[in-house]
Amino acid sequence: MNAAAELPLVHARGLIKRFDDLVAVDGIDFDVQKGEAFGFLGPNGAGKSSTMRMIGCVSPPSGGTLRVLGLDPVKNGADIRAQLGVVPQEDTLDLELTVRENMLIYGRYFGLGRKVVHERAERLLEFVQLEERLDSKVEPLSGGMKRRLTIARSLINEPDILLLDEPTTGLDPQARHVVWDRLHELKHRGATLLLTTHYMDEAEQLCDRLVVMDKGKIAAEGSPVELIRRYSTREVVELRFAAERPPDDLAARIDGLARRVETLSGRLLLYTDDGDRTAERVHELGVQAQSTLVRRSTLEDVFLHLTGRTLVDE
Amino acid sequence: MTTIALPRGAALFERNARAHRSHFLIIFSGFFEPLFYLLSMGVGLGHFVGKVPGPNGELISYASFIAPALLATAAMNGAIYDSSSVFWKMKYMKLYDSVLSTPLGPIDVAVGETSWALFRGLLYAIAFLTTVSVLGHVHSAWAVLALPAALLVGFAFAGMGIAGATFMRTWQDFEFLNLVQLPMFLFSATFYPLSVYPGWLQVVVRCTPLYNAISLIRGLMLGVVGWYQLVNVLYLLLFGAIGVRIAERRVGKLLLR
The missing domain is CATH 3.40.50.300 (P-loop containing nucleotide triphosphate hydrolases)
Structure with missing residues (x-):
């Protein structure tokens, strides 16, 4: 340093x-x-x-x-x-x-x-x-x-x-x-x-x-900024589902839309540089998510990427 | 180590003094308890008992016989009462966690708490001794030394009491303390001379800390002083010093993990 x-x-x-x-x-x-x-x-x-x-x-x-x-x-x-x-x-x-x-x-x-x-x-x-x-x-x-x-x-x-x-x-x-x-x-x-x-x-x-x-x-x-830049993308698209687990075939269907996809309980995270555009393409595929959220990457995403787990127990 | 330990432990003493300002009544109870025993047992029961042989065989009033023992017991109880507050401070208030994050160490905690227990014991002793001398149960100028003696008794039990408190897991565990404290109070030649026991039991009683405390203070208040009091003093000093040492180690072991 x-x-x-x-x-x-x-x-x-x-x-x-x-x-x-x-x-x-x-x-x-x-x-x-x-x-x-x-x-x-x-x-x-x-x-x-x-x-x-x-x-x-x-x-x-x-x-x-x-x-x-x-x-x-x-x-x-x-x-x-x-x-x-x-x-x-x-x-x-x-x-x-x-x-x-x-x-x-x-x-x-x-x-x-x-x-x-x-x-x-x-x-x-x-x-x-x-x-x-x-x-x-x-x-x-x-x-x-x-x-x-x-x-x-x-x-x-x-x-x-x-x-x-x-x-x-x-x-x-x-x-x-x-x-x-x-x-x-x-x-x-x-x-x-x-x-x-x-x-x-x-x-x-x-x-x-x-x-x-x-x-x-x-x-x-x-x-914080360095870590986010190094271990995550600029933006994240969060797809939320009513069921505990998103549909099984979903990950395969959206493969290629994002740089990386994380599956969590009830939601899917798509790591991408352009959130809006990725969200649009997901929509075009006809994916039925309960809600879609585009947000900035945070340290939470860094942690998830590094450990495969969330910071606060879900 | 000890050269800096003393003034630092003093800050904890100051803390206890401030904390007790609002409930000084508890301190009074430590004075009234022996007084009530003296009036009921010494004066009331003593009426039927009549004269009893003192340490040198001379016959004295029953109240004069038990007054020194009550003083010794009050010093013991005061010190042990304080040690139960150590349990609360350590386990629930986490007081020592904050104390140990300052320059103070476990030895300062042990010294600070012990010296506070001593101070309280001294207050009890002064009040009680004044009262019994007014009631006419002090028979010698040696009785002046009963004050430092009571302080020594307080030291002996404070050190050990604080050490004991660190082993307590719940409030229920304090029942064990009662189980030691109460028989010691009743059977350490408090209410009758040691001579009522068979020989082997006399030896057992002589080994208890409260017997040594009573023997010391009774000798001083009745003016029957000899080398044996020196044994009592050494016993109590050693007992207390071992207690402080154990208390220091336990605080360190439990909180500095």
Whole structure:
């Protein structure tokens, strides 16, 4: 990627994580540069969270090399963690404390002085638009508010790297957009973001560069646009059918109309450079689809092409 | 390791202090429980029991005999009560998951939680000791040392209690804890002298942590102090230190996978 002399903030070579017989992360290589928004895209169980936990120094690697901020997580875990901001997949907010206290106490874990923590807490809670809930307990907050509080909390030590594990999983669409908006703002300020997601729209929105993970391995790497260009066509024609499986002979009939055809439950995807024209020709063949949709290629298509499966279980 | 562990664990202490500000009543219950025992058993039942032989054979009032044991038990219960909150914090609130993603490590968690349990134990002990001295059951200036002794008892049970809490799978498992705690409370020479037991049973009771706690505090409050109290101190120190160590390892094993 970037041949600049600067050392990567995170550097992994042949990184492995094993749990008893299960290989969660199976020898992956990647580098994350300063100021980048770097994503791990893949379905549940691809090894994304395990990778994140190793970078966060809360899970020792089983093999390979890992350097975070130039340091070894096994030897310098506490020093590295002092420079990280962590937004875990599951909320781990302190239910016995108020919103403000969550910030103050978390800051104290980093050994920050009371005055500094107070000042930062006010500023960060304003940043995530929680300034009106300062003295509220955590429990009654909505899912989106809890997420935003977790993000504010992760920034209390002014981290060099922000680790976000599935930052918007479980949120309703509106709450997701608020979170994305805040993360965009952080990006503009030059923060280095590392995030995992199984939402292709989240990856497209936020990531400058990403790796597609499947079964503990990296299947592809690049920017969203590059990946789509490399592994998919410009457009896709989706034929939807009422039945679970499209008619058996259909694939043979439309063969040659598209560069590639994928058969999924209840739908057929035709990969083509000119969606409208392909849709027209399908229509001319007299194919009886319930509906036809022409759309742009997404990372979902990239994943499908690379693994033969969809990102979110159907 | 330990040089940085102490101040870092202190942040967890601060967290617990804030979390408890709104329910200080629970702390009061830890004071009233031994007081009620003292009034019902010591004063009420003691009326029929009359005088009993103290540690050096001298006859003392029944209330004076059980007061130190109740103090030791209160220190134990306070510490163990806190350890059950560790179970909740670890399993349901995921508190330590967030703590361990900061520079703090498992040792800081163990030290922080233990020191909080100690602090609570100290509050109970001060309140109870003040009350019993007003009621006239303190017989020696050595009793001042019963405070640090109660703190030591708290340490012994806090470390082990937190270690134990990490092995609990569900709330039901805490029944096993009761099964250990209650007989220990009733049979560790709390309500009658050790001499009522046959020889072999005396040896068994002498090995229990609560017996050592009671022996230490009873000696101090009645002014019968000897080398044996030193054995009690060493026993409790070791018991607590092993507990903290196990707690540290368990937190690391469970959460840093």
